[in-house]
Amino acid sequence: MNKIQRLKKNGYRITKPREEILNVLSQRPLTVEEIHTSLQNKKISIDVTSIYRSLDLFKKLGLVTEIELGEGKKRYEFNDKNRHHHHVVCEDCGMISDISLAQEKKLIDSMKKNSKFKITSHSLEFSGLCQDCQC
Amino acid sequence: MNKIQRLKKNGYRITKPREEILNVLSQRPLTVEEIHTSLQNKKISIDVTSIYRSLDLFKKLGLVTEIELGEGKKRYEFNDKNRHHHHVVCEDCGMISDISLAQEKKLIDSMKKNSKFKITSHSLEFSGLCQDCQC
DNA sequence: TTGAATGCAAAGCTTTTGCAATTCA
DNA sequence: TGAATTGCAAAAGCTTTGCATTCAA
Numbered sequence: 511m512n513k514i515q516r517l518k519k520n521g522y523r524i525t526k527p528r529e530e531i532l533n534v535l536s537q538r539p540l541t542v543e544e545i546h547t548s549l550q551n552k553k554i555s556i557d558v559t560s561i562y563r564s565l566d567l568f569k570k571l572g573l574v575t576e577i578e579l580g581e582g583k584k585r586y587e588f589n590d591k592n593r594h595h596h597h598v599v600c601e602d603c604g605m606i607s608d609i610s611l612a613q614e615k616k617l618i619d620s621m622k623k624n625s626k627f628k629i630t631s632h633s634l635e636f637s638g639l640c641q642d643c644q645c
Numbered sequence: 646m647n648k649i650q651r652l653k654k655n656g657y658r659i660t661k662p663r664e665e666i667l668n669v670l671s672q673r674p675l676t677v678e679e680i681h682t683s684l685q686n687k688k689i690s691i692d693v694t695s696i697y698r699s700l701d702l703f704k705k706l707g708l709v710t711e712i713e714l715g716e717g718k719k720r721y722e723f724n725d726k727n728r729h730h731h732h733v734v735c736e737d738c739g740m741i742s743d744i745s746l747a748q749e750k751k752l753i754d755s756m757k758k759n760s761k762f763k764i765t766s767h768s769l770e771f772s773g774l775c776q777d778c779q780c
Numbered sequence: 781t782t783g784a785a786t787g788c789a790a791a792g793c794t795t796t797t798g799c800a801a802t803t804c805a
Numbered sequence: 806t807g808a809a810t811t812g813c814a815a816a817a818g819c820t821t822t823g824c825a826t827t828c829a830a
Contacts, residue, residue, distance in 0.1 A: 523784065523829055542819080557787050562820065564785095578713045580768070582795080583819060598762050609760065613752045620748060621771060627733050627742065629773040633715075636756060638764040658804055658809065677794080692812050697795065699810095717820080718794060786827070795818075802811065 520571055527556045531564050532573070532588075539577055539585035539597070539606060579606070579635055598636035602643035609636070655706055662691050666699050667708070667723075674712055674720035674732070674741060714741070714770055731768070735775035744771070 517524055534540070534548045542561050549556050565586050568574035575589045579599050595608045614634070622629045652659055669675070669683045677696050684691050700721050703709035710724045714734050730743045749769070757764045 525785065525829070527786070558819095559788080559821080560786055576715075578715055580711075580713055582719075584717075598760060598764070600762065601765065607762065609756070611752060611756060613748070613755055617746060617748045617752055621744070621746060625733060625744065625771070625773070626776050627735065627771070627773040628779050629733070629771050630736065631773070632769065632771045634767065634769045636760070636762070636764050636767045638760070638762040638766070641761050644763050660804070660810065662811070693794095694796085694813080695811055782828105782830095784827105784829080786825105788824095788826100790822085792821070793819085795816105797816075798814090800811105800813095802809105804809080805807100 516571060516573060522567065522571075527560050528564050528567075530554050530556065531561060532568070535574065535586065535588040539579075539587035541581075541583050541585055543583075545586070577633065577635075580637070596634040596636070598638060600640035600643055601637055602639055605640045605642075607640070652706070652708075657702065657706075662695050663699050663702075665689050665691065666696060667703070670709065670721065670723040674714075674722035676716075676718050676720055678718075680721070712768065712770075715772070731770060733771035733773060735778055736772055737774060737778035740775045740777075742775070 517528065522528075530549055530552075531545060534545055534552075540548070542558055542565070545561055546556070546558050565574060565576070568586075569576055573589055574586050577585050577587060577597070579585060579597060581604075593610075595610045598607050598609055599605070611634075618629075618632060621632075652663065657663075665684055665687075666680060669680055669687075675683070677693055677700070680696055681691070681693050700709060700711070703721075704711055708724055709721050712720050712722060712732070714720060714732060716739075728745070730745045733742050733744055734740070746769075753764075753767060756767075
């Protein structure tokens with residue numbers, strides 16, 4: 511089931527702004543400002559308010575994941591359920607890379623087993639210097 | 646070496662506001678607002694601006710760690726170097742618990758070895774329901 | 781047609797900046 | 806005393822809210 515069908519199925523309307531925002535959301539986590547600029551570049555005029563509201567809806571439907579990388583603002587990324595991953599951010603240039611960790615499952619499972627909390631989600635973010643910025 | 650001495654050693658002044666902020670910072674990560682309220686309760690009047698500026702200094706000196714738990718604001722916690730840990734936050738009541746994970750080192754070491762980035766730090770945050778909120 | 785969604789303006793929070801007054805060493 | 810630090814006011818982000826208008830079904 512694609513993203514548009516998923517909207518419809520839940521009784522929400524397929525609107526131009528929503529379609530455009532979904533089109534622009536890639537694997538790379540974007541800020542609201544970046545989404546807005548990206549749409550403007552495509553000559554699509556959408557108010558930031560509508561972007562915020564659309565993202566809220568997408569979050570609720572599980573279409574989009576909200577992440578914080580310590581920048582003081584949120585980032586949004588299209589939620590590919592088949593590809594659980596985390597991020598590493600370059601302290602110098604801000605470049606963001608995806609990472610998948612083989613040993614991760616063990617760690618999370620053990621956390622779930624041992625914690626008194628009922629764990630529902632986690633975030634693991636790395637910070638460092640990317641290849642270019644190490645020189 | 647205690648926190649006050651650490652300030653002095655680096656050529657910074659020991660001032661009333663700085664002392665009071667350090668006194669109030671506990672293991673529990675606090676927001677600037679919480680620090681401010683906590684000081685007011687002790688009849689200590691400090692401007693939030695000064696709190697921000699002191700925290701910036703403490704961060705620079707490695708006395709305090711800044712964390713984000715997805716609340717849209719930052720939290721600050723006194724940095725106990727002997728006790729590396731992470732957090733789990735209750736989605737319902739906001740309660741924050743510390744956690745230490747035995748298997749963590751392996752995961753991080755492998756990340757450091759395999760990543761093209763030069764990893765300098767990481768954050769691992771869990772979200773779920775605390776014991777009280779599970780009922 | 782009609783409720784849902786959008787745009788615009790305004791406000792709400794958190795955080796930062798500028799500058800004169802104060803304070804520590 | 807003199808530079809570092811503080812308080813106050815203002816501004817700068819990011820995000821949310823209210824309301825009239827527009828739009829999808």
